[in-house]
Amino acid sequence: MLLDARSYPIQRVLEQYLEPKNLAYAMRLWSTHYITQPNISLQRFVDDFYSRQPIIVSSYGLYSDLLPAMMSALQARSQFTGEPIDGYEFPDYDLGGPSTMSYSSASQSIQTAAPINAQPPPPIAKPEPVVPVEDAQIAATPETPPTVEPPARPKDEKFVIFSSFIRQLLNGVSPERREKMLYRNRIELKGTCKPEAAEPLYSWLQTDSDYFQHNAIGIDEMTAITHIVYMGLCEYQGPVDADRILMKVAGNINDAYPFASLDINQLL
Amino acid sequence: MKYPTLGVAILLLPEISAAAIDPETTEMLSIMWLTFCAMIVFFMQSAFALIESGMSRAKNAVNVMMKNYFDVCIAILMFGITGYAVMYGESMQGWLGTDKFFLSGVEDGREYAFILFNSMFAATAATISSGAMAERTKFHAYAISAVFVSGLIYPLFAHWAWNPNGWLQRLEFVDFAGSTVVHSVGAWVALAGVIVVGPRLGRFDPDTSEPREIRGHNLMLVTLGGFILWFGFFAFNAGSTDGFSPQVGKIALNTAYAGASGAIGVILISYIRRIPLLLTSTVNGSLAGLVAVAAGCATMEPMYAALTGLISGAVFSFGRDLILKMRLDDVVDAIAVHGISGMWGTVAAGMFFSGDLFNPQRIMIQVFGLVVALLWTLAASFTVFSIINIIFGLRSTGMHEQRGLDYSEHNEIGYPEFQKSTFRAN
Numbered sequence: 049m050l051l052d053a054r055s056y057p058i059q060r061v062l063e064q065y066l067e068p069k070n071l072a073y074a075m076r077l078w079s080t081h082y083i084t085q086p087n088i089s090l091q092r093f094v095d096d097f098y099s100r101q102p103i104i105v106s107s108y109g110l111y112s113d114l115l116p117a118m119m120s121a122l123q124a125r126s127q128f129t130g131e132p133i134d135g136y137e138f139p140d141y142d143l144g145g146p147s148t149m150s151y152s153s154a155s156q157s158i159q160t161a162a163p164i165n166a167q168p169p170p171p172i173a174k175p176e177p178v179v180p181v182e183d184a185q186i187a188a189t190p191e192t193p194p195t196v197e198p199p200a201r202p203k204d205e206k207f208v209i210f211s212s213f214i215r216q217l218l219n220g221v222s223p224e225r226r227e228k229m230l231y232r233n234r235i236e237l238k239g240t241c242k243p244e245a246a247e248p249l250y251s252w253l254q255t256d257s258d259y260f261q262h263n264a265i266g267i268d269e270m271t272a273i274t275h276i277v278y279m280g281l282c283e284y285q286g287p288v289d290a291d292r293i294l295m296k297v298a299g300n301i302n303d304a305y306p307f308a309s310l311d312i313n314q315l316l
Numbered sequence: 317m318k319y320p321t322l323g324v325a326i327l328l329l330p331e332i333s334a335a336a337i338d339p340e341t342t343e344m345l346s347i348m349w350l351t352f353c354a355m356i357v358f359f360m361q362s363a364f365a366l367i368e369s370g371m372s373r374a375k376n377a378v379n380v381m382m383k384n385y386f387d388v389c390i391a392i393l394m395f396g397i398t399g400y401a402v403m404y405g406e407s408m409q410g411w412l413g414t415d416k417f418f419l420s421g422v423e424d425g426r427e428y429a430f431i432l433f434n435s436m437f438a439a440t441a442a443t444i445s446s447g448a449m450a451e452r453t454k455f456h457a458y459a460i461s462a463v464f465v466s467g468l469i470y471p472l473f474a475h476w477a478w479n480p481n482g483w484l485q486r487l488e489f490v491d492f493a494g495s496t497v498v499h500s501v502g503a504w505v506a507l508a509g510v511i512v513v514g515p516r517l518g519r520f521d522p523d524t525s526e527p528r529e530i531r532g533h534n535l536m537l538v539t540l541g542g543f544i545l546w547f548g549f550f551a552f553n554a555g556s557t558d559g560f561s562p563q564v565g566k567i568a569l570n571t572a573y574a575g576a577s578g579a580i581g582v583i584l585i586s587y588i589r590r591i592p593l594l595l596t597s598t599v600n601g602s603l604a605g606l607v608a609v610a611a612g613c614a615t616m617e618p619m620y621a622a623l624t625g626l627i628s629g630a631v632f633s634f635g636r637d638l639i640l641k642m643r644l645d646d647v648v649d650a651i652a653v654h655g656i657s658g659m660w661g662t663v664a665a666g667m668f669f670s671g672d673l674f675n676p677q678r679i680m681i682q683v684f685g686l687v688v689a690l691l692w693t694l695a696a697s698f699t700v701f702s703i704i705n706i707i708f709g710l711r712s713t714g715m716h717e718q719r720g721l722d723y724s725e726h727n728e729i730g731y732p733e734f735q736k737s738t739f740r741a742n
Contacts, residue, residue: 287530
C-alpha cells in the first residue's frame with residue numbers, strides 16, 4: 049500500500065473532527081511516527097495525539113468516533129485498491145481508553161465490516177486516480193457497506209479517566225524501566241485492591257492497553273494505585289521528574305475531561 | 317540618631333571595659349552584651365529556616381519553616397527545664413550536672429543572661445537536624461527528638477566540654493564557641509536521624525545507586541539565610557566570651573575571615589575538581605568556615621583563621637561527596653557543614669593554638685574530644701530516633717511525601733497559586 053494513499057483517508061477523516069491547527073499537528077505526528085506503523089498502531093496514534101495536544105472539548109465522545117472512522121476509511125481504501133490492511137484484525141486488542149469505544153462494539157464493527165482474511169474482492173484494474181473515500185465506499189461495496197455502529201459510551205467514565213491517567217503516567221518511563229518498575233512494585237500494586245482485582249490490574253499495567261475496568265476498584269484503590277505508580281516514577285525517573293510528570297498528566301486529564309464525574313485531583 | 321549612637325556604644329564596649337570602670341558597670345555591660353548576643357543568635361534561627369526551606373521543594377516549604385520555628389520553642393524551654401542543669405549544674409565527677417533543674421537556685425542577673433545565651437546554642441544544636449531530615453520526617457516525631465537533643469544530648473556533652481569541672485575541660489579540650497559542642501553534636505544527631513529515616517523517595521537510582529539532584533525551590537532564600545547566619549556567627553562566637561572582653565574584636569575578625577575563606581575554598585576546590593560552582597555550595601562553604609573557626613576563634617591568629625576557613629571549604633566539598641557515597645540523604649548538607657567541617661575546626665583549634673602551634677598532645681586531645689562527641693551523640697540520638705520510630709513512626713507515609721508535607725502535615729500550603737489544584741479536596 050502506498051503511504052500517500054494510506055495517509056489520504058486518515059487526513060480526510062481528521063478533517064471532519066479537528067480544527068485546522070490541530071489537524072496540522074495531528075498530520076505531523078502521523079507522518080513522523082505512525083505513517084510506517086501497522087494499523088494496529090492507530091489507537092496509539094489517537095491517544096498520543098490527545099496526550100500531546102491538550103484539546104479543550106467538552107465531549108470526549110467526539111474522539112471516540114475518530115478511531116472507528118479512520119478504520120472504516122482505511123478499510124474502504126483497502127477494498128478499493130485490493131490490498132490488505134495489515135494488523136486490522138487485531139482480535140484481542142482493547143479499543144477502550146480515551147477513545148471510548150468498548151471492546152465489544154469494536155469487535156462487532158470489525159465483524160460487520162468486510163472480512164479481511166476472507167477472499168478479497170476482485171481487484172479493480174485501474175485504481176488511479178484516487179477518489180475520495182466516501183465515493184470509494186459506495187463504489188467498492190455497494191451491497192455490503194461497512195457498518196460502524198455508534199460507539200457505546202463507557203460503562204463507567206471514571207475508569208476511562210483513571211485508565212488514561214495511569215497509562216500516561218506509565219508512559220513517562222521507558223519501556224524497559226517500566227517493566228522493572230512494575231515488577232519491583234508488584235506486591236504493593238496487587239496489595240492496593242481486592243484479590244479478585246489484583247491480578248487483572250497487574251496484567252493490564254503490563255500491557256499497552258488504554259482501558260481497564262474492574263468493579264472491585266473504587267476511588268480509594270485508584271488513589272493507592274496512583275501512589276504506587278508515583279513511587280515507581282520517583283524511583284526510576286527521579287522525584288523531580290516524577291512530580292513533573294504527575295502534574296503534567298493531571299493537567300492533561302483535567303483539560304481532556306473538564307466536567308467528568310471523576311476529578312483527577314481526588315487521586316493525587 | 318538613637319540607633320547610630322547605640323551602634324557606636326556597642327562598638328566601643330570592649331574599650332569601655334578595658335578602661336577599668338567600676339565592677340558594677342562592667343557587670344551590667346556584660347549582661348547587656350550577653351543578652352544582645354543571645355538575641356542575635358536567636359535571629360540565626362530565621363536563617364536556618366530560610367536556608368532549609370529554600371533548599372527543600374516547594375511542597376515542603378511550610379513544613380521546614382514550621383519545624384524550625386517549633387524546635388526553637390522546644391529547645392528554649394527544655395534547656396531551662398533540664399538542659400541548663402545538666403550542663404552547668406553542680407558537676408558529678410565531671411560527667412553530669414545535678415542541680416538547677418527548672419532553674420531552681422538561679423537568682424543572679426548575669427546568670428539569667430548566660431542561660432538565655434546558652435538556650436540559643438541548644439536551639440542551634442537542635443535545629444541542625446531538621447534540615448538534614450527535611451521532606452520526609454513526621455513533624456511530631458521530629459519535635460519529640462528536639463526535646464531530647466536540647467534537654468539531654470547536647471547539654472550532657474556540653475557539660476563534659478564546657479563545665480569548669482567537666483572531664484574533657486580538665487583535659488584542656490579547646491572548643492571556644494562550639495565547633496564540636498554545638499555544631500558537630502547537631503550534625504551527628506542529624507546523621508543518626510538521616511540513617512533511621514532513610515532517603516527521600518527516588519533520591520538514589522535503584523539500579524546504579526547514583527544520587528539524583530533534588531534542587532531546592534528558592535535559592536534566594538538560601539542566600540539570604542547564608543548572610544543572616546554569617547551575621548549571627550559574629551554574636552555566636554563573640555558572645556562566647558561570656559561577657560565583656562577585649563577579645564571580641566579578634567574573635568569577630570577571625571569569624572569574618574573564616575567565613576570568607578570558606579566560600580573561596582569551595583570555589584577553588586570546585587575549579588580543581590571540575591565541578592560546577594554552585595551557589596548552594598558557596599553558601600555552605602562559607603558556613604563551613606564559620607563552623608570550623610568557632611572552636612579556635614579566640615585562640616588562633618587571624619591568618620590561621622583564614623587558613624582554617626579555606627581548608628574547611630575543601631573539607632565540606634569532599635565531606636558532601638562522602639555522605640552521598642554512603643547513600644545518606646542530607647537535604648541541606650548539614651552533616652558536611654556542621655559535622656565534618658566542625659571536626660576539622662576542632663582539630664585546627666589545636667593545631668593553630670596561638671603560642672603553642674602544632675602541639676601534637678593538644679591535637680590528640682582535640683581528636684579525642686571530637687571522637688567522644690561523635691560516639692556519644694550518634695549512640696544517644698540513634699537510640700532516641702529508633703525508639704521514636706518504633707513508637708510513633710519517624711518517617712512520613714509515601715502518600716504524604718507525594719502530596720508534600722505542607723498539605724499533609726499542616727493543611728497549609730506555602731505557594732497556593734501553584735499548588736491549589738493538586739490535592740484531594742477533603
